[in-house]
Amino acid sequence: MNTDPRAAPPPANRALPRWAVKPVRLLTSAELAEALEYLERNRPEDDVLGRALAGEFARRTAAAEFARRAAGDRPAASRTRAPQPPDPASPQRPL
Helix, strand or coil: CCCCCCCCCCCCCCCCCHHHHCCHHHCCHHHHHHHHHHHHHHCCCCHHHHHHHHHHHHHHHHHHHHHHHHCCCCCHHHHHCCCCCCCCCCCCCCC
16 A cells, blocks of 8 residues: 555636646657646656656657758858859869
């Protein structure tokens, strides 16, 4: 039998945040950030949940960055110019 004290349920008159009732994998990045902020302020001792949220947030951030780079997303200034054909008079470097 577990004798550890349980967390008190939220007050009945206070609505739960939208992220509080979703599984971690279904949270949006904004909801993950909001949940991490909440934990940091109100429940810093809940290390397990904090690590799960932070890990998911880091995974998504890294995946989004990888997808952006793989798609060749460049700053707007470089997208406006058309690529120039190579100059036939310039020396070519061997591959």
